[in-house]
Amino acid sequence: MGAIRAQKGVDQSFLYFFFIKNENNWSRLSVGSTFSAIRRNNLDNLEIPLPPLKTQKQIVTRLSAAQEYKTQLLAQHAKLRELFDSVLDKSM
Numbered sequence: 001m002g003a004i005r006a007q008k009g010v011d012q013s014f015l016y017f018f019f020i021k022n023e024n025n026w027s028r029l030s031v032g033s034t035f036s037a038i039r040r041n042n043l044d045n046l047e048i049p050l051p052p053l054k055t056q057k058q059i060v061t062r063l064s065a066a067q068e069y070k071t072q073l074l075a076q077h078a079k080l081r082e083l084f085d086s087v088l089d090k091s092m
Contacts, residue, residue: 004019009053010053011060013060014059
């Protein structure tokens with residue numbers, strides 16, 4: 001088991017969002033039958049486009065806000081679905 005840590009000048013959250021965005025690409029690099037893993041040499045050779053740290057932080061701020069908004073929308077959707085279902089149950 002391993003971890004990916006940002007080097008100096010790289011925002012850890014920027015890496016998180018980069019890996020989430022490119023999640024489908026990692027499946028072709030993964031190996032293992034019990035659980036999927038990516039070999040270290042594949043990670044060592046991975047090129048990640050890095051804007052300046054200030055820009056990384058701006059990107060993270062925007063993506064974090066969008067992620068929070070999405071979480072709120074999903075929670076509202078679940079509540080609306082629950083309300084809808086309860087109204088249908090009462091009318092039948």
